[in-house]
Amino acid sequence: MNALSIRDPADLLSFIGHTLGFWPQESLVCITLNRNNVGATLRIDLPREPGHERLFARTVASYLTNDANASNIVFALYTSATTEPGQPKPHAATIAALTGVLAENNITIRDGIFVGNDTYSPYDSEPGQNITLPLSTTEYSHVNAEFIYRGSTIAATNQITLPRRSHQGDDAMAVNEQLTTIGAMHPEEALEHAHRLWTDLLDAKEYPADEDTLTLIAYFQIPHIRDQLMADIPGIDELPQHVLFAQTRSAPKWSRFEWAQQLLLHAYTRTSPENAAPILTTIGYINWWEGRGSKAHQFMQLALDTDPSYRFARLSDQMLGAGIIAGWNTNRVTAYRTQLDMP
Structure with a gap:
């Protein structure tokens, strides 16, 4: 993928929207x-x-300083x-x-954008200036x-x-039959x-046949098999526990993650309520690996809605x-990111 170049605030806001996958509301993006x-x-x-401003600032700084190479930041503040x-x-x-707080950590704010419901402007504009543009x-x-x-x-x-x-x-009957078969195996x-x-x-890059889908759902019901299947997603040949917590020497193969999520969403459509939680939790975990904490939380909550006792989702x-934060996202080399250069 070729690197992108940000040329103006409209490019920056577009980059944020596409990177997050949604338009933020009442949010600070750094x-x-x-x-x-x-x-x-x-x-x-x-x-x-x-x-609570000081506590909020310390929380934000604690995340940003995980990027050991960061020397400055840009931000966009979205509010109505x-x-x-x-x-x-x-x-x-x-x-x-x-x-x-960032100055205490030798990080400076390079620029900021104020984003309203319909317009955006520089956050620190001079008094009397009106540099407001429509979001369109x-x-x-x-x-x-x-x-x-x-x-x-x-x-x-x-x-x-x-x-x-x-x-x-x-x-549901087919999944239960598969679980019986699996239980009889070594x-x-x-x-x-x-x-x-x-x-x-x-x-394969194509959706599986129904039988394979139902077999996959059954495998995800078994905790030690579920953990191995999750560890298979990043395509890294290291200890599963290191992969699960994103503490590996090798960078993950990020191109596998989106397809894994699509396969699991496809499997979700064939789950009964009692079988859905492991699938939803795994999708949430993928989002955590990618640094999408708010989406990961939503998937964990959806898993708990289907099975309030599902311990893996709760933990x-x-x-x-x-x-x-997933360990890969504390390292610029291994983090999930879009290639982009700032002029």
Whole structure:
């Protein structure tokens, strides 16, 4: 993939939208930079109550400083709050606190954009200046055109819409029959069969036959097999526990992740309520690997909606709530990212 170049604020906003996959609302988005190269992208909800600006700034800085190569950042602040003439921009105290905390970590803010419902402007414009442009101009940006050409789209919100499940009663019976068959196998034999099926599906690039789909659903119900199948996704030949926590020497093969998610969403459409949680949790885990924490949380919650007792989803969601970042995303070389240069 050729590197992209950001030429103006419209390009930057387009890059953020396509990188996140949705248009942020009441959010702060920060992008770390090392010279002219993009590092990590962070989206976080804006504080809802005054008085928490310093804590918020420290939380943001704790994420951004995981990029050891970051020397400065750019940010975009998305809010429906309006700017009154002669008054500071909304969330000015938040940005001031962030500026100070980042300075303590030798990171400077290179630029900022204020994004309203219909317009955007420089966050720190001079008094009396009116450099406001309609958001519609981002539709014609160079970066937006390039992403659309590559098949990318920007959703209106970050809310997940699951595909409709089309499972029949026979599907649940078939999964239970597969579980009986798997239970009669030697554990190592079952693990090898599951590994072979899953890796063949990941390499095939086409949706599987119904029988293979139902067999895959059955394998994901068994915790030690589920863990191995998850560890197969990044295509790294290292210990599964290192892969699961993204603590590997090798970079993952990111091209496998989206197809794995599509296969699992396809499998979800054939699940019964009692079989859906492992599939949804795994999709959430993929999003955590990619640095999409808010989407990962939504998938964990959807898994718990189908099975409140599913411990893996609960533990994974607690990991997200603790702010733990996938190890690959703390390293610019291994992080999930779009290739892009800043002039």
